[in-house]
Amino acid sequence: MHGRAVGGSLGDMNENVVQTHALTKRYGARLAVDRVDLTVRRGEVYGFLGPNGAGKTTTLRMLLGLVRATSGTAHVLGRTAGSPGVTAKVGALIEGPGFYPYLSGRDNLRVMARYRQLPETEVDAALERVDLSDRGDDRFRSYSLGMKQRLGVASALLGAPELVVLDEPTNGLDPAGMADMRSLIVALARGGQTVLLSSHLLDEVEEICDRVGVISRGRLLREAPVQELRGDSRLSVLGSPLDITLAVAMRLGGEDGVRLDGDRVELDLPNAATPALVRALVSAGVDVQEVRRTERSLEDVFFEMTEPRSGAHRQLEETS
Amino acid sequence: MSTLIACTRAELLRLRRWPAVWVTVGAWLALSLMFGYLFNLLAYTSGDTSFANEGSTRTALLAEMMPANVPHVFVQGMPMFGGALLMVLGAIVAGNGYGWGTWKTIYTQGPSRTAVTGGSITALTMFVVGILVVSFAFDLACALAIAAAESQPLVWPSLSAVLEAFGAGFLVLEMWTLAGYLLGTLARGPALSVGLGLVWALVVENLLRGVGTLLGPVEAATAVLPGTAAGSLIGALVGVDQGGDSTPGVLDAISGTQAGWTVLAYVVVLPALALWLVRRRDVA
Incomplete structure (x- = not known):
């Protein structure tokens, strides 16, 4: 786990809140979603990553019953996705907020609360939660993009749904608003709610998500915890002469765990073994100029997976 | 049932706060009063009866504006303007x-699409009933005021005439409302649906009826058109001037009974089609 600790619901973590099997959506000749097997576990924040047009929103729409799957199955909270009993327990903000422009933010939420058969007292709490109380009586059409987005999130939170699906929730928010939104998402998960977050902001996903699914060209390339996706950190050694540095590294790290990156030697070695490596290098007569740990960011991994025709892409596809 | 009620309440909340709804309702009331009373009153007070039907006298004009005639005035604008x-x-x-x-x-809030559409149509139907009640009240108030101003004896319309007018008026307005609802659903937007609907109701049906007088098969087809049915239903109540001076849209193309059944069929079929479309369609 990278960004946060999950509180309260670890015992339920293995229960799948969302499960799809070979979920496919075809629009004529275009395959928008291609045999996606997605799993979201109870209590986690799941990041759904992908470039524009990768199939993220179409997948989310199928999970909410807005769009029919061409083939495959999707279950949400143990029932067929989109059935009324399910959507009542799901809060969603899909591809931008859709509200009545002539109504105030508060009245828009009152309308949605009536559809959900919730007491209207929930409306004030939801507005408070997204920091819109003071502008709740203004008309929706007068809101900034960020305020509209926050109202969309407030609507998704009505009735404390078990699963909250947020499609690019930080769109249009200023930096402070984005930070607030991240805190809110983390707080939701701490309160036991499951969050399925679609985003193209990699640092955001890296910071708050427990697991990540990467989708590209309609195919789910990989689904794994953030840490697993990034892989272990590596040691990067800059020493001379290079051939002796390489030989020592291979002796300690094994042939498979060592690679050359320019004039640097990179090797998979746990932290505890770093002093032994330095001693061995010095004993072998190597002038050690630098030894440091390098970590791949989620961004590195993302681009490796989604860049078309790259070797890393093919490799990850094969292993997923 | 509770879900349908919840959906209806939600839809009513947003409809009654929507200025466009009140502009539409206000336009109907204004047109109804203008053509039902204002112009007749001007013709009556000025002595210029050219606005009224050919051969009308001032006495006939006054009689048209009396409370006993309210059920007729109330419905005569419905087939076209209403x-x-x-x-x-x-x-x-x-x-x-x-x-x-x-x-x-809304579709992600929990209720089924059937319940949401049902609630929306129920709310609209409640608005139609409200419009009928308010419209009748306005007409009656005008008639009473004119009767009092002209010192005419107060003769109320019969209950059966009022009920007939309400029934026919409801069927006609409900049918057109549902036709608009289906068009809005089909077109997924207001502009195209409003444009197509108005062109159909105000132009195309009239043209088809014109062609129908020359071509038998077309005439048979026009008998089941919504405008023909609505106009004939109201025509059966208020009567149609054979000289061609009737209110626009009021017809005697088919019998009142046939017209009533045809309009009722539309009232059943149009929402069913809208619901079928809503249920099977992807929402982007």
Whole structure:
């Protein structure tokens, strides 16, 4: 786990809140979603990553019953996705907020609360939660993009749904608003709610998500915890002469765990073994100029997976 | 049932706060009073009867504006102006939800699409009933005021005439409202649906009826058109001047009974089609 600790619901973590099997959506000749097997576990924040047009929103729409799957199955909270009993327990903000422009933010939420058969007292709490109380009586059409987005999130939170699906929730928010939104998402998960977050902001996903699914060209390339996706950190050694540095590294790290990156030697070695490596290098007569740990960011991994025709892409596809 | 009630309450809340709804309702009331009373009153007070039907006298004009005649005045504008305005209402209620993305938001709130559509149509129907009641009250108030101003004896319309007018008026306005709702759903927006609906109701049907007088098969087809049925239903109540001076849209193309059944069929079929479409369609 990278960004946060999950509180309260670890015992339920293995229960799948969302499960799809070979979920496919075809629009004529275009395959928008291609045999996606997605799993979201109870209590986690799941990041759904992908470039524009990768199939993220179409997948989310199928999970909410807005769009029919061409083939495959999707279950949400143990029932067929989109059935009324399910959507009542799901809060969603899909591809931008859709509200009545002539109504105030508060009245828009009152309308949605009536559809959900919730007491209207929930409306004030939801507005408070997204920091819109003071502008709740203004008309929706007068809101900034960020305020509209926050109202969309407030609507998704009505009735404390078990699963909250947020499609690019930080769109249009200023930096402070984005930070607030991240805190809110983390707080939701701490309160036991499951969050399925679609985003193209990699640092955001890296910071708050427990697991990540990467989708590209309609195919789910990989689904794994953030840490697993990034892989272990590596040691990067800059020493001379290079051939002796390489030989020592291979002796300690094994042939498979060592690679050359320019004039640097990179090797998979746990932290505890770093002093032994330095001693061995010095004993072998190597002038050690630098030894440091390098970590791949989620961004590195993302681009490796989604860049078309790259070797890393093919490799990850094969292993997923 | 509780879900349908919840959906209806939600839809009523947003409809009654929507200025466009009140503009449409206000336009109908203004047109209804203008053509039902204001112009007749001007003709009566000025002595210029050219506005009224050919051969009308001042006495006949005054009689048309008396309370006993309210059921007729109340319904005579419905086949054309009332229907067109209510079709606009139905079209914007259904169509704007696609442009604003509100149907998408609502469909993820829990109720089924059937319940949401049912609630929306029920709320619209309640508005239609409300419009009928308010419209009748306005007409009656005008008639009473004119009767009092002209020192005429107060003769109330018969209950059966009032009930017939309400029944026929409801069927006609409901049919056009639902036609607008179906068009708004089909077009996924208000502009195209309003445009198509108005062109159909105000132009195309009249043209087809004109062609129908020359071609038998076309005439048979025009008998089942919504405008023909609505006009004939109201025509059966208020009567049609054979000299061609009747209120626009009021017809005697088919019998009142046939017209009533035809309009009722539309009232059943139009929402069923809208519901079928809503249930099977992807929402982007």
